[in-house]
Amino acid sequence: xxxxxxxxxxxxxxFFEKHAALTVEGAKEFLALTNNSSDLDSxxxxxxxxxxxxxVITHQCVEALHKTFITPIDRDDxxxxxxxxxxxxxxxxxxxxxxxMYEIRVFTRELKTFAEIxxxxxxxxxxxxxxxRNLKASEEILKCCIEINRxxxxxxxxxxxxxxxxxxxxxxxxxxxxxxxxxxxxxxxxDRCEDVANIVExxxxxxx
Amino acid sequence: xxxxxxxxxxxxxxFFEKHAALTVEGAKEFLALTNNSSDLDSxxxxxxxxxxxxxVITHQCVEALHKTFITPIDRDDxxxxxxxxxxxxxxxxxxxxxxxMYEIRVFTRELKTFAEIxxxxxxxxxxxxxxxRNLKASEEILKCCIEINRxxxxxxxxxxxxxxxxxxxxxxxxxxxxxxxxxxxxxxxxDRCEDVANIVExxxxxxx
Amino acid sequence: xxxxxxxxxxxxxxFFEKHAALTVEGAKEFLALTNNSSDLDSxxxxxxxxxxxxxVITHQCVEALHKTFITPIDRDDxxxxxxxxxxxxxxxxxxxxxxxMYEIRVFTRELKTFAEIxxxxxxxxxxxxxxxRNLKASEEILKCCIEINRxxxxxxxxxxxxxxxxxxxxxxxxxxxxxxxxxxxxxxxxDRCEDVANIVExxxxxxx
Numbered sequence: 001x002x003x004x005x006x007x008x009x010x011x012x013x014x015f016f017e018k019h020a021a022l023t024v025e026g027a028k029e030f031l032a033l034t035n036n037s038s039d040l041d042s043x044x045x046x047x048x049x050x051x052x053x054x055x056v057i058t059h060q061c062v063e064a065l066h067k068t069f070i071t072p073i074d075r076d077d078x079x080x081x082x083x084x085x086x087x088x089x090x091x092x093x094x095x096x097x098x099x100x101m102y103e104i105r106v107f108t109r110e111l112k113t114f115a116e117i118x119x120x121x122x123x124x125x126x127x128x129x130x131x132x133r134n135l136k137a138s139e140e141i142l143k144c145c146i147e148i149n150r151x152x153x154x155x156x157x158x159x160x161x162x163x164x165x166x167x168x169x170x171x172x173x174x175x176x177x178x179x180x181x182x183x184x185x186x187x188x189x190x191d192r193c194e195d196v197a198n199i200v201e202x203x204x205x206x207x208x
Numbered sequence: 209x210x211x212x213x214x215x216x217x218x219x220x221x222x223f224f225e226k227h228a229a230l231t232v233e234g235a236k237e238f239l240a241l242t243n244n245s246s247d248l249d250s251x252x253x254x255x256x257x258x259x260x261x262x263x264v265i266t267h268q269c270v271e272a273l274h275k276t277f278i279t280p281i282d283r284d285d286x287x288x289x290x291x292x293x294x295x296x297x298x299x300x301x302x303x304x305x306x307x308x309m310y311e312i313r314v315f316t317r318e319l320k321t322f323a324e325i326x327x328x329x330x331x332x333x334x335x336x337x338x339x340x341r342n343l344k345a346s347e348e349i350l351k352c353c354i355e356i357n358r359x360x361x362x363x364x365x366x367x368x369x370x371x372x373x374x375x376x377x378x379x380x381x382x383x384x385x386x387x388x389x390x391x392x393x394x395x396x397x398x399d400r401c402e403d404v405a406n407i408v409e410x411x412x413x414x415x416x
Numbered sequence: 417x418x419x420x421x422x423x424x425x426x427x428x429x430x431f432f433e434k435h436a437a438l439t440v441e442g443a444k445e446f447l448a449l450t451n452n453s454s455d456l457d458s459x460x461x462x463x464x465x466x467x468x469x470x471x472v473i474t475h476q477c478v479e480a481l482h483k484t485f486i487t488p489i490d491r492d493d494x495x496x497x498x499x500x501x502x503x504x505x506x507x508x509x510x511x512x513x514x515x516x517m518y519e520i521r522v523f524t525r526e527l528k529t530f531a532e533i534x535x536x537x538x539x540x541x542x543x544x545x546x547x548x549r550n551l552k553a554s555e556e557i558l559k560c561c562i563e564i565n566r567x568x569x570x571x572x573x574x575x576x577x578x579x580x581x582x583x584x585x586x587x588x589x590x591x592x593x594x595x596x597x598x599x600x601x602x603x604x605x606x607d608r609c610e611d612v613a614n615i616v617e618x619x620x621x622x623x624x
Binding site: 160163204205206208 | 382
Binding site for chain 2: 495514
């Protein structure tokens with residue numbers, strides 16, 4: 001009875017979902033960027049805009065956390081979840097900016113594959129955080145988490161292949177360093193998706 | 209009375225111990241690899257096999273976590289512990305694969321030293337997680353944790369020395385990048401051993 | 417009544433404050449180092465001395481944690497907080513040592529800017545952990561945390577600019593790798609300041 005009267009704000013799920021949807025948009029924008037270097041500047045700008053929008057949501061979410069008395073899931077988990085989600089979009093933005101700043105103009109097939117993995121992973125993050133509204137459907141959420149883990153392994157293997165190719169074939173060390181930075185940033189983005197999956201899995205475990 | 213009737217599964221300790229023992233085997237295989245580049249391919253394959261075996265244990269452990277009602281130690285700690293333990297073997301595998309893929313055929317004395325540190329660190333991880341069965345013997349476990357921390361410092365210092373040598377003596381930047389990747393991967397593996405030590409220490413603190 | 421009789425050790429705040437004050441001193445020493453390469457050796461030595469002093473405090477803090485029955489804030493938070501604080505000073509020391517070992521003798525304007533950011537960030541960490549004594553003044557502590565986050569963003573942007581400059585202008589890949597290592601170490605130090613801010617913010621959330 002008493003509990004029902006307390007402000008049990010569920011808007012945290014709204015923050016998660018809006019943030020996740022924007023990050024999917026950011027990943028799709030990044031994928032479009034890898035298809036065509038002619039509209040690079042406007043794509044990079046658009047990715048940065050999306051990154052600013054997700055930043056605003058993150059700040060609103062953390063502020064709400066400080067003002068809400070009872071949270072639907074553990075406060076610390078909300079804090080860690082939105083922070084790691086935010087890292088994904090930060091890294092997508094960092095990768096786009098690096099491509100521009102390092103004056104990379106010829107895109108590799110592997111760059112596109114990284115972007116495709118990230119579109120896939122951010123869509124799964126979106127489904128996983130949507131699932132948090134109803135923790136009873138944990139089977140479905142867990143499947144997303146496992147799939148995100150698999151994609152992170154794919155990104156890891158792709159990174160190693162890219163590096164081996166570069167190091168064995170490219171003669172210009174500076175070109176190698178540039179691409180390494182870009183691939184690494186994208187690989188880190190999939191790592192942060194995996195962190196999100198692990199936090200979601202942890203929340204499921206606590207509510208099991 | 210009621211508590212005794214609940215399924216208080218202690219198989220988690222079995223998962224930890226099996227995983228830790230395999231990782232020690234992986235580290236020893238990696239050390240053998242650094243002694244002799246002639247059997248490189250079969251060693252790299254064996255390291256990858258062990259990595260697959262630890263992967264299976266990790267998945268079984270996490271699945272058990274979702275099905276077990278009462279766990280001997282905090283669910284989140286079990287999840288984090290097995291995940292960080294798994295990272296160690298992943299990184300040993302990644303280092304072996306890099307040596308193969310980058311076509312490195314002359315091994316340095318420092319590579320062997322890194323491998324020795326990792327054999328030592330994984331043996332300590334094995335002792336520390338064995339200790340979790342009986343949290344009363346915390347002095348002994350703590351000693352392992354402190355020793356793992358010390359080894360991580362050693363690996364850190366070794367990495368810096370290796371990099372200084374490479375950067376001041378090697379003229380081919382591509383060779384520098386290759387070795388940096390290998391040394392870095394091994395240094396990360398000791399970082400993950402330290403994470404395991406910190407999680408174990410955290411568990412001790414909660415049960416103090 | 418009973419509670420008042422238990423050893424509620426508040427010396428943890430002393431550990432945090434002493435550690436934070438020393439790290440500020442370390443950051444200032446590092447800043448002084450970036451002004452003048454002629455006294456490099458003595459500055460690097462002084463940074464290492466401070467790093468040893470913070471190490472001792474960290475060990476004392478963790479030891480006290482194992483011996484104290486009731487802690488003023490969550491045991492795990494104390495453990496994570498002092499560990500992340502310690503990482504900041506470790507990385508300042510690593511950056512100083514790298515400059516020396518890589519025989520870098522001409523310092524860039526950007527190196528000094530990184531050092532200034534770190535003096536600023538460590539001063540804010542000092543204020544934030546001082547604030548933990550009185551969790552009622554959470555507004556003030558939160559402001560410090562937000563400001564640390566902003567500085568981390570600045571460091572991130574600075575790192576990208578430095579890398580773009582190096583990669584587009586410097587012809588010697590080995591010089592690029594050296595500076596990348598130094599800048600990266602300093603950027604990691606601001607990341608660890610942000611981790612400290614996040615842990616402090618988490619503690620505030622739990623006591624809200």
